Structures are given as structure tokens and as C-alpha cells.
Amino acid sequence: MPKCTINGHEVEVKEGATIMEAFYKLNEGIAHYCYHPGLSVAGVCRLCIVDIEGNPRPQIACNTVVTEGMKVTNQAEKIKDGVKWVLDFHLINHPLDCPVCDQAGECGLQDQYMQFGKYSSEMAEPKVKKHKVVDLGPTVVLDSERCILCSRCVRFTDEVSKTNELGLFNRGDRTEVGTFDGKPLDNNYSLNTVDICPVGALTSKDFRFRQRVWYLKDSETLCTGCSTGCNVKVYYNKEGAFRVKPVYNEKVNGHWMCDEGRGIYKFVNREHRLLKGRMKQKGQSTWTDMDAGALAKEAYQVIKSAGEKLAIILTGQYSTHEYQILLKNLPTKNVFHWQNQAEKWNEFDGLLLRGDRNPNTKGVELAMNASGIKTDWNDLISGIKSGAIQTVFVAGPENMAVYEDMKEKIQSLGSVQNIIWTTACKSEDFEKLTNNVWLVPMKSYLEKEGSFINNQGLEQKFKKATTIVSEALTLAEASYLVSGQNIPIIKMEAVDTFIDASRRPDQVTLEHRKKNEFVYKRGSL
Template identity: 65%
Template sequence: MPKCTINGKEVEVKEGTSIIKAMVDSGERIAHYCWHDGLSVAGVCRLCMVEIEGNPRVQIACNTTITEGMKINNTSDKVRDAVKWGLDFHLINHPLDCPICDQAGECGLQDQYMEYGKYDPEMAEHKQKKHKVVDLGPTVVLDSERCILCSRCVRFTEEVSKTNELGIFNRGDRSEIGTHDGLELNNKYSLNTVDICPVGALTSKDFRFRQRVWYLKDAETVCNGCSTGCNIKAYYNREGFFRVKPSYNEKVNGHWMCDEGRDVYKFVNQEHRLLKAQVRGAAGWTEMAAGAAAKKASEVLKAAAADSIALVLTAQYTVEEYDAIVSTFVNEFKTKKIFFWINNKESFDEFDGLLIRGDKNPNTKGLLKVLEKHGITATWNELSAGLASGSVKTVVVAGPENQAVFKDFAERAKELSKAQNLIWLQAGKNEALMSLTGNVWLIPTKTFVEKDGTFINFAGLEQKFKKVTTVVSEALTLTEASLLMAGKNLAIPTAAQPFMPNNQRVDQVELEARKKNEFVFRRGSL
């Protein structure tokens, strides 16, 4: 364990640690573009310069391993000057189109310029012309002029996705990123290249031009796309969610996440959601507040005989919710007819070797644990038989949040609608549910970003996450719904907040923030 001094601070590091890693880990500021903790060392941006005592030349920190007693500093004038010029070399051919660039606000060039900018551009020549809107594949667009050729994306496709689509073509200041002949950037992890691109060269087709990043807040949560449980950052504002990015967790996903997981924000947004409860009786569908609908459902459940009630659960809710709803059914309704709706049993154990798993539920382990705790052993066949024979009359379903991975959705919904009363709790809208007949309660639930909870991933790792924000304020968690259905009273919202068009913001907190940026918000009325 060599000890070294970084900017006067004693640091002890593991054998073989590079200077840059030690500096980043100990919170020292060090400019860098090409170095990425999850990739090999390229040593090409030449920004992470440090001075090592006893060495007259400045060194790059990414390719220098710390040895015992090394004295490192990156605050001297010599280093600052080297970084300043290094940054200027990055910028001389950069188009500086920040006002129309999606990366603006989270751009490595902008960030470093604040500290190491020359603020006196000396480049008076014509800039290099390169390809602008290069369609690399189904997910990513390249602007070669913005590219600083750090080679992170190339190394990603070589080392992580191992798909080798990208390369750097041509030489010198004509160099450009591109795809090899006959290939397009099309792999299950392609959008990671956009995350690791320190500038606006690679942009996501899904996200580009949709929001300026300074209008977005972010919060950490856990992806509910599959049983891996990648840690993610979700980006949102009053208009909804706009994107997710991976968040580093050594134990789960490292630095990366899959492209499929990038879509999890979509079914969270209002346009895909059940905003109010829909209750179908003899007179057809009526709309009511979610809490009120759950209350009404409790009357049906109370009246039903214990052995005619069944509960169907998908593995898309939190451990806490399962605990609450299963206890309610076992203790209040005295039924153990609780069933696990498995969406794709045959591919449950598939794994692509990196992150993607065949079990497209975030919390299968969590659900199984709760079921085991309550001694539930019922199988779907028993439910089918009960429905066919008519002995199961009232069914409560906690439907999937991510309906896309439930291919059997319509079929199962049809089967379950054989019950006299079908109480369906779910976050998203669905045509199949709206076409059901009989007594149906459709009660909106909260999605994974709207509640605190725990997912247990494929490996049995418990991951707790916090609520990010509220999208449908009226929606209930399974816990709330089960308490309401058991006849308890809760201080829950019963009147819906009106759906707000994009340009309306009524939130007071937002108003405070708005005052700071008057121009942006007044622009519409000028």
C-alpha cells in the first residue's frame, strides 16, 4: 500500500493505482477527457497533467502508477499552463455551437473552460470541416466537428460491448469517429457511448432536442427493467421524465446499463398512465379518484367469502408493498390464494454475459421471499381452475408497471375477467383492460420512481431506493391500496390535480427558481 502526497495531502492507495484514479477518488480536481475508470488507458487528451517531484517534465496522471513517497501536484503554474493550452488545442477546431448543442450544461469542455479557459482565443484560422449529422445507428447520432477524439466510445465498443463497430478514421486533424464498413452502431449497450462522450459529439436520438439539461433534476434509483437492478439516475422535471443514465455501482452494473433499460422512464410519464380510477359497473365506465375507488372496492371485498378472494401479483413492486398487501390478504381477508404472475418463465435464466437478464422483473426474488414468509404455495393452475369453476369470484391484481415485457397481458386479463369482480391495480393505461366487461375496478398505482422501497435483484442483493418525484399525485402504492381495500382510512388525495399542459408550472418551489431566470420564463410573453 504505497503512500503518496497529492497536493500536500497524504494519501494511501492500493498497489498499482494510477495517479488520476487516486486523485479522483480523493476528491482532487483533475481535468481529463479520455480517461474513464471503466475503460483502458488511452493517454491521448493530455489534460490530466501533474508534476511529480524530481521529474522536470509534467506527466499524464492516467498512465503513471503511484509509487511509495511520490509527491504529486497539479496546482502549480506549470501544470495549469499545460492544461490551459491542452484545453485550447481541444477547442481550436471545436465549433462552439453550445447554444444549439444538447450537451451544453453538462459538457466537459464547458466545465473545464471555467477553470482552465484561456479566455483569449488566438485561433484566427478556418476551422476544420468535418461531417455533421452522422447517423451511426438506430440510437446514436454523431457530430464529428464537436468530437474531441478522446476515443472513449471506440474503446467502449472494443472492451465492454465487444462489438467493435466504431473506429477512428483518417489522421491528424482530419481524424473522425465512424463505423467500420458495413456496420452500424447497433448493440444492446450503444447508448453508453453517449454517456461517456465528454462533449456533444454523440447524442441520443431519444433525448436530443427534447430538453435543455439545466431544466432537469436528477435522482438516483434502481432500474426496474430486469432482475439485474442496475443503479440509475433518472432525469425529470415538471413535464415528466426525459432520460435515465447509469449510476456507478461496483456490485451491480459498474458504470454501464443496457439500452432497453433506457426506456424505463417512458411508461412513468403521464401520457402512458392511468390518471384516475376507472370503475365499470352495470352502467359502464365511470371515472373516480383512486382513493375513492379503492374504498369502494373494499366493500366488495368485505362482502366476499374468504375462499372466493384471490390476489395476483407481478414481480414489479417493492418488497414493502408485497409485505403489506400479502399480510392484508392473509390476515384480513383470510385467504392464501395468492398467485405469482410470471411473465416469461422460459427465458427467466437467460443472461447476455454483461448486464441483461431474461427475468424482466426487478423484484422476483423479493416477491418470492415475501410469499415464502407467509407460507404461500398456490400455483397459477389452481387459480385457473378456480376461475373456471367459478369458486374464485373476486380477484385483486397488481398488474405490471412495464407492460411491454408482459406479452401475455391481454390473454391473462381475459382469463382473470372471468371473476365476478376484478380489482386491477396498475400504473399504466391499457386497451385490453378498457375492453373488459363485468365489474372492473381499475385503480392507478405509483411507479418505481414515485415511492420508496426495496428491490431484491437476481443475486439476492437488497437495493433500497428513494422516491424521485410524483408524476400522478393521485396514484396509490400497493401498501396504500391494500390498507384502503381493508377498510382503513388514510389521508390520501381523493381529488385529482388537473393535468397540466407543458408550459404551466404552479409549483411554488419552481416559482422561486423561476425568478432567478426571468428571461427564460418571460420569453413567451415578450
């Protein structure tokens, strides 16, 4: 474990660690673009130059291994001046179109210019013209003029997604990122290239021109797209959520997430949501809108009268805590696990995405085992047929896009008398229910706190980010109401987030933002 001194502070690093890693460990500011902890070292931006005592030439921090007793600084005047110049080299052909650039506000070039930059450029020559609005594939658009050729995206497709779609074409200051003839950037991890792009060269088709980033708040939460449970940051404002980006967690997702998971913010927005409780009687074709709480209380009468003929259907889309409360409030042994495409559950794409598209399948199993319940879906079907089951409480899926068997399951519930279905989203499929139906609006994962247990059995907590449908209930709240109780007032306690020691040092804290302090790294870096 060699020790070195960085800007006068001593630090001990792992054997073989680079000076850059020592800077990261100390949380000392160092300019860099091409270095990314999740990728190989390219050493091309030349911004991370440091002065090493006894070495006449400045060295780059990202490719220099720390040796015992090394004395490193990036505060020397000649280094600061060198960094200014390298930044100016980055900027001389950059279009400086920040007012219309999506990256503005979270741009590495802006941030680092403010901290390390040279404040007046001497470039008086015409800039190099390159291609704008290059369609790289179904998800990503490239603006070559903004590109600073750090090669992060190229290395990503080489080393992480291993799909090799991107390359650097041409030479010198005519170099451009591009795809080879007829092979677009089309893989399930393509949007990570947008995240790691330090400038606005790569933009997401889904997000570009929709919001200025300074009008968005962000909150750390979990991806509910599959059972991997990637740690993510959701960006939202009062209009709803706008995008999802990965957050580093060594144990779960590293630096990345899949494109499929980035779509999960969509169903939480108001236009997809069930805003009011709805009910309809058998044979009627019109729905009656009701307040969520009142509707749940009404459903209590049905559940009470059902007695032993009640069954509960659970999906792996709620938090562990909610299942426990539900099973406590509605004590029945007729609990069934709705497994959507269980035959695909063991599939894995080798990187992050798993075949089990529920965030908390392990949580359902845990709650059912704890209550000593062992049931088979066929028992439910035969129970319904024989009339042993009259009333069904369905903890319905939040993200219905991954429940391809919705219609089929609704059909199989055909002859049940009463269905109480909790759901966050509206769906055409509910029209097909011919029973007495109560639809209880649910909160989405962004609007509540709890925990999911991922595929590897790791329990991860998440906290509430925002409120989108204010009167929606959580499954726990609904279970109190449908069992005739009142919702207990829970004393709010500080929730630990899942991000702790493994958190990267470059996240901007709220305190910093409030103080409007300059923070040297954020967002994409």
C-alpha cells in the same frame, strides 16, 4: 500499499494504482477527458499532466503508477499553463456551438474550460470542417466537429459491449469517429457511448433537442427494466421524465446500463398513465371515472363479500414493503405469482440485461414464503372454473411492455365475477375485461420509495423522485383502502439511498447547485 503526496496531501493507494486514481481518491481536481475508470487507459488527451518531483518532464497521471514517496502536483505554474494550452488545442477546431448543443450545461469541455482553461484563444485560422449529423445507428447521432477524439466510445465498443462497431478513421486533425461500411452502431449498450462522450459529439436520438439539461432535475433511483436492478439517475421536470442515465455501483452495474433500461422512463409520463380510478359493471361497455381513493373504498365492499373466494395475483413490479403490507391487509392463502415468460428468466446477455424483466421477483417470492404460501397458477385457473374463486385482486404490472402475455392472462380470468386491478398505466387490453372491473391508478416507481431485491438477492432502496399523477396510490395505500382501513399517516424518515461508499466522487450534490458553486466534474464525466 504505496503512499504518495498529491498537492501536499498524503494518500495511500492500492498497489499498482495510477496517479489519477490517487487524485480521485483525494477528490482533488484534475483535468482529463480520455481517462474513464471503466475503460482502458488511452493517454491521448494529454490533459492530466502532473509534475512529479525529480522528473524533468511532466507526466500524464492516468498512465503513471504511484510509487512509494512520490510527490505529485498539478498546481505548479508550468503544469497549469500546460493544461491551459492543451485545452486550447482541444478547442481550436471545436465549433463552440454551445447554444445549439445538447451537451451544453453538462459538457466536460465547458466545465474544464471554466476551471483550467485559457481565457483567450489565439487561434485566428479557419477551423477544420468535418461531418455533422452523422447517423451512426438507430440510437446515436454523431457530430464530428464537436468530437475531441478522446476515443472513449471506441474503447467502449471494443472492451465493454465487445461489438467493435466504432473506429477512428483518417489521421491527424482530419480524424473522425465512424462506423465501418454498412455496420451501424446497433447494440443494446450503444447509449453508454453518449454518456461517456465528454462533449456533445454523440447525442441520443431519444433525447436530443427535447430539453435543455439545466431545466431538468435528477434523482437517483433504480432501473425497473429487469432483475439486475441497475442504479440510475432519472432526469425529469414538471412535464415528466426525459431520460435515464446509469450511476456507478460497483456491486451491481459498474458504470453502465442497457438501452432497453433507458426506455423505462417513458411509461411513467402522464400520457401513458391511468389518471383516474375507473369502474364498470358486467355487461356495460362504458366506464365510470372515480377518485382513486373512493374507488378503492368501493372495492372494499366486493372484497368483504368475497370472503374466502378472494384471490390475489402478484407481479414482480412493486416494492418488497408493498407486498408485505398487501399480504397483511388481505390475509388469504390464495396468492398467485404471475410469471411473465418464466421460461426466459434464466437468460442473461453476459453484461447486465437479464431475461427476468421484473425488478422485484425475489421480493414477491420472499413475501409469499414469509406468509407460507405455496401455490401454482393452474390452481387459480381450476379455482375460477369451479367457482371457488369469485373475486380477484390483481397487483398489475407497471411496465406492461414486458408483459407480452397480458391478453392471454386477461382471457384466463374470463369467468371471474369481480376484478380489482391496480395499474399505473392505461391499456387497450382492459377493454377486453367482461367482468365487474375496478381499475385503481397506481404510482410509478419514481413516485414512491421502497426497495427491490435484485437477481443476486441484493436489496436496494430507492427514494421518491417526483410526483407525476398526484392522486394515484401506492399498492400499500390501496391495500389499506380495499381492506376497509384508512391509510395510516407514516412518519417520514430520512431514506438512505443505495449509493454509499461505492459512489463516485463526481456527482454534483444539491447543496452545490443551490449555492451555484462551480463543480469541476458532473454528468458525463
